[in-house]
Amino acid sequence: MAQAGTLEIQHLSKSYAVKEGDLAVLEDVTLHIAPGEFVSIVGTSGCGKSTLLRLIVGLEDQYQGQVLLDGQRIVGTSLQRGIVFQEHRLFPWLTVEGNIELGLLNAPGTPAQKREAVREHIALVGLQGFEKSYPHQLSGGMAQRVAIARALVSKPDILLLDEPFGALDAMTRAYLQQELHRVWQAEGITMILVTHDVEEAVYLGDKVVVMEPRPGRVRRIVPVDLAHPRARGEADFAAVKQKVLDEFSHDSASLAEAPLKADPGAVPQLPAALWQFAI
Amino acid sequence: MAHSSGTLPAAASVPARSNSGPARSAYSAFFGRWAGTWLALPFPLGLLLLWGVSAHYGWVAPQVLPSPQAVLTTFIDLAQSGELWDNLWISLLRVLAGFGVGVVGGLLLGVAMGLSPLFKDYTYPFFKAFSQVPVLGWLPLLMLLVGIDEALKIILIAKAALVPIAVNTYKGIENVPSRYVEVARVLQFSRWQLLWRVVFPAALPPVWNGVRYGFTHAWLALVVVELLASSEGLGYMIVFGRQLFQLDVVIAAVAVVGVVGYLGDQLLARIEVILLGWRRSGF
Amino acid sequence: MIPYFSKTRHQRDRHPVPPFLRGWVLPIALVLLWWLAARLHWSDSPLLVPPGKVWDTAVQQVASGELVRALAASLRRDLIGLAIGVSAGLVFGIAFGLSRLFEKMIGPTFHTLKQISLFAWIPLLSVWFGLGDAAKVAFLSLAAFFPVVLNTFEGIRSVPGELIEAARVLKFTRRQWLTKLVLPAAAPSILAGIHLALVYAWLATLGAEYLLVSGQGIGNTMIDGRELFLMDLVIFGVIVVGLVGFALNWLAARLERRLLAWRGRSVAQF
Numbered sequence: 056m057a058q059a060g061t062l063e064i065q066h067l068s069k070s071y072a073v074k075e076g077d078l079a080v081l082e083d084v085t086l087h088i089a090p091g092e093f094v095s096i097v098g099t100s101g102c103g104k105s106t107l108l109r110l111i112v113g114l115e116d117q118y119q120g121q122v123l124l125d126g127q128r129i130v131g132t133s134l135q136r137g138i139v140f141q142e143h144r145l146f147p148w149l150t151v152e153g154n155i156e157l158g159l160l161n162a163p164g165t166p167a168q169k170r171e172a173v174r175e176h177i178a179l180v181g182l183q184g185f186e187k188s189y190p191h192q193l194s195g196g197m198a199q200r201v202a203i204a205r206a207l208v209s210k211p212d213i214l215l216l217d218e219p220f221g222a223l224d225a226m227t228r229a230y231l232q233q234e235l236h237r238v239w240q241a242e243g244i245t246m247i248l249v250t251h252d253v254e255e256a257v258y259l260g261d262k263v264v265v266m267e268p269r270p271g272r273v274r275r276i277v278p279v280d281l282a283h284p285r286a287r288g289e290a291d292f293a294a295v296k297q298k299v300l301d302e303f304s305h306d307s308a309s310l311a312e313a314p315l316k317a318d319p320g321a322v323p324q325l326p327a328a329l330w331q332f333a334i
Numbered sequence: 335m336a337h338s339s340g341t342l343p344a345a346a347s348v349p350a351r352s353n354s355g356p357a358r359s360a361y362s363a364f365f366g367r368w369a370g371t372w373l374a375l376p377f378p379l380g381l382l383l384l385w386g387v388s389a390h391y392g393w394v395a396p397q398v399l400p401s402p403q404a405v406l407t408t409f410i411d412l413a414q415s416g417e418l419w420d421n422l423w424i425s426l427l428r429v430l431a432g433f434g435v436g437v438v439g440g441l442l443l444g445v446a447m448g449l450s451p452l453f454k455d456y457t458y459p460f461f462k463a464f465s466q467v468p469v470l471g472w473l474p475l476l477m478l479l480v481g482i483d484e485a486l487k488i489i490l491i492a493k494a495a496l497v498p499i500a501v502n503t504y505k506g507i508e509n510v511p512s513r514y515v516e517v518a519r520v521l522q523f524s525r526w527q528l529l530w531r532v533v534f535p536a537a538l539p540p541v542w543n544g545v546r547y548g549f550t551h552a553w554l555a556l557v558v559v560e561l562l563a564s565s566e567g568l569g570y571m572i573v574f575g576r577q578l579f580q581l582d583v584v585i586a587a588v589a590v591v592g593v594v595g596y597l598g599d600q601l602l603a604r605i606e607v608i609l610l611g612w613r614r615s616g617f
Numbered sequence: 618m619i620p621y622f623s624k625t626r627h628q629r630d631r632h633p634v635p636p637f638l639r640g641w642v643l644p645i646a647l648v649l650l651w652w653l654a655a656r657l658h659w660s661d662s663p664l665l666v667p668p669g670k671v672w673d674t675a676v677q678q679v680a681s682g683e684l685v686r687a688l689a690a691s692l693r694r695d696l697i698g699l700a701i702g703v704s705a706g707l708v709f710g711i712a713f714g715l716s717r718l719f720e721k722m723i724g725p726t727f728h729t730l731k732q733i734s735l736f737a738w739i740p741l742l743s744v745w746f747g748l749g750d751a752a753k754v755a756f757l758s759l760a761a762f763f764p765v766v767l768n769t770f771e772g773i774r775s776v777p778g779e780l781i782e783a784a785r786v787l788k789f790t791r792r793q794w795l796t797k798l799v800l801p802a803a804a805p806s807i808l809a810g811i812h813l814a815l816v817y818a819w820l821a822t823l824g825a826e827y828l829l830v831s832g833q834g835i836g837n838t839m840i841d842g843r844e845l846f847l848m849d850l851v852i853f854g855v856i857v858v859g860l861v862g863f864a865l866n867w868l869a870a871r872l873e874r875r876l877l878a879w880r881g882r883s884v885a886q887f
Contacts, residue, residue, distance in 0.1 A: 114516055132520045144517050148535040148612045157531070161522040189612045209521075373721035381726070398744055452632060452639075459640030466866070467859035468816075470823040470836075474843035474851050478664055557734040558824055569737075576740035584740050592733035 059090035060124050060135070060212030060245050062111070067120035069106060070270075079270035080106050084120070086264065086273065088213075088247065093239055095260030096249045097299065103271025104249045108215045111247070112138045124212060134162055137206035138215045141222055143198035145190040151177070151201050152186040158208040176204040179238060196227040203238065213245040220255070232258055236283070257296045258285055265302045275302055397579040408582040409589075417571075422590060425556060425567040428484070432491025433552040437545060440496040444503020444544075448537070449529075454504070465497045469555050473562070482563040487556070494555035495548035502544025506537035539610055546602045553595045568594075666849045674849040675856075683838070684857065691834040692861075694750060695822045698757020703814055706762045707807070710769025714803070720770075731763050735821065739828045750832060753825040760821035761814035768810025772803030805877055812869040819862055835861075 067084040081103040113132035180200040267274040389401030412418040447454040560569020575583030655667035678684040746752035826836025842850030
């Protein structure tokens with residue numbers, strides 16, 4: 056059983072410097088996430104949900120406020136906080152096995168232990184038989200499963216998922232939501248899922264954090280007190296879903312998507328300059 | 335079936351507008367699977383025929399256009415006497431030496447420019463200016479500096495290969511998608527791990543492309559330099575034959591030049607398939 | 618925390634030399650070294666000419682009109698060869714692209730001939746066309762011909778299937794097919810081919826002047842310089858050749874950007 060972490064986000068704020076001044080992307084976000092909890096975060100584009108995730112995983116810095124994992128302030132990236140992106144980001148030159156092994160490259164353990172862990176996780180995501188396949192041979196759903204295995208193989212305290220199923224078709228999405236749920240129950244680690252699909256958020260989460268944009272804030276936290284497994288068609292499911300959707304229909308203008316212009320809340324392209332060796 | 339040899343065939347063979355591009359033409363259907371080979375033959379055979387006939391009837395002087403038989407006999411003679419192989423071997427050694435130097439230099443330079451923006455700031459402008467002068471532009475200068483033996487040839491061939499390799503390597507490294515680098519950051523890769531497990535594999539396609547270009551340019555440089563300043567090698571054979579108006583020797587040597595250039599590139603292409611087999615659906 | 622991941626541009630710019638000057642350090646240092654070597658007579662060779670001499674020669678060449686004559690001769694040949702090679706290349710390329718039959722019949726021969734390293738053609742051409750300008754122009758045409766054919770062919774063949782289907786639905790006539798779909802779609806490749814032709818033709822111009830020595834041209838200037846051990850003339854020639862090469866590249870890139878503005882991002886050719 057993996058470690059389950061407690062995540063404390065206290066008064067988190069972040070802004071980007073742009074030509075017209077400072078653009079606030081996140082404003083005073085406070086969240087408490089209990090160990091082993093599954094938290095869904097929903098919001099339209101521009102509400103900073105991806106930025107929030109990137110701050111937690113350590114890919115972004117320079118923020119005000121605190122993010123504490125098990126009482127410790129987080130600094131940079133760490134194997135204790137895993138992430139699954141919207142694109143699978145598997146290395147095309149490695150097989151499925153090779154890609155999952157990367158998750159353990161810098162983790163302690165003997166090679167035999169690592170091999171076993173890789174095998175375990177391939178089984179966990181249901182991809183036995185595909186160990187030697189290359190990413191281009193896999194479907195989108197399968198590739199995402201490999202990405203999930205890669206993120207979990209080092210047994211992190213917390214797993215972050217940034218719209219992991221957004222690029223997949225509806226049927227695959229539904230299937231993978233089920234799979235993710237099964238994995239969560241099996242591993243018991245804390246998971247934070249960012250999505251724009253309300254149904255997905257309600258299906259998977261113990262609570263749904265609704266965010267609103269400009270600047271990104273927490274609007275409301277909707278608890279989901281339904282037993283697992285959840286039936287999407289049932290009345291009580293629909294009720295919770297409607298409750299979340301209602302958050303969007305009030306004040307629809309303020310929650311609506313931002314007009315088309317450069318969106319700093321979107322995943323920033325890391326300029327090559329930042330990772331090239333400075334000599 | 336027309337033996338047309340250069341005139342644009344009539345409308346029938348232009349894919350009819352009602353077909354999409356890769357439609358099978360009536361001719362392919364007629365000849366079946368071997369359509370490709372069948373169709374390729376008439377034109378070159380026709381040319382060969384024309385050549386043979388003109389030599390036979392002496393339409394052109396034999397010094398200007400030897401008969402096909404003469405070329406063939408000469409080719410066999412050269413092969414049997416070993417003269418062909420000796421010269422070929424010398425040319426191959428030269429090009430390998432120069433190409434080798436060019437590859438190593440190009441890779442080192444490209445990697446340095448790609449990984450260190452500071453190094454690139456200092457060296458790229460000068461490098462770019464330097465490479466505006468084509469290989470041949472350097473020839474007289476180098477001749478003055480190092481004379482006309484091996485050093486000249488190796489340097490020129492190396493320079494010819496180095497430029498495309500350095501540029502492609504540099505750009506390849508610069509364009510490593512940052513989404514892979516982010517994964518490496520999350521997975522706590524050290525500097526070396528980032529280099530060997532992400533940067534180099536990701537940059538390999540453009541780098542290998544550069545290597546192939548480099549070889550083509552190296553072969554080109556070899557031929558020129560041997561034509562101009564050599565006493566052995568395939569280029570020398572060509573020049574010597576030309577001076578003695580032995581065009582059969584010239585044609586034989588030219589043919590070998592073509593074959594070697596082709597085989598060299600094919601070899602690199604095969605290696606590419608091995609190294610980059612994972613790339614099937616693109617990046 | 619691994620330091621290099623967090624090095625910012627700000628930190629890098631604390632380096633003493635500002636960015637816009639960095640590119641100049643190396644060339645200036647080299648010229649200085651050269652000047653010093655000449656001044657201090659590090660070598661007795663007549664080849665060690667001081668930078669000043671090169672400048673003097675340059676001025677003299679320009680003033681006496683030598684440079685203009687030589688360049689004009691070279692460029693004239695270059696442009697004629699380009700014109701012939703590019704037009705022939707376009708015709709062949711389009712023919713290959715549009716006609717499967719033509720491609721199957723002439724293609725293999727063409728691809729075989731294309732393998733022959735360019736300069737190997739010169740001796741043959743010199744026999745068939747003599748040693749003067751005719752042979753040089755023929756060679757230049759050949760140099761320009763191959764890249765244009767290949768790229769044009771490639772461009773036409775890679776017109777996306779979706780656009781072809783759209784054209785079918787819109788009932789394009791043969792003419793519209795060519796002018797409104799195929800040629801615009803193939804334009805990027807065709808222009809890339811012409812760019813390559815420019816580069817190769819310039820290379821070939823020089824080579825032709827070395828190998829077919831009669832006549833005038835910038836290559837000839839350099840050969841003369843070499844034979845008379847006039848290092849300054851040779852260096853001057855190198856600089857001129859580089860500048861012309863740069864200008865041709867720049868021109869081609871400008872042309873591409875202009876004509877292909879619809880593509881969004883220009884393809885930066887090295």
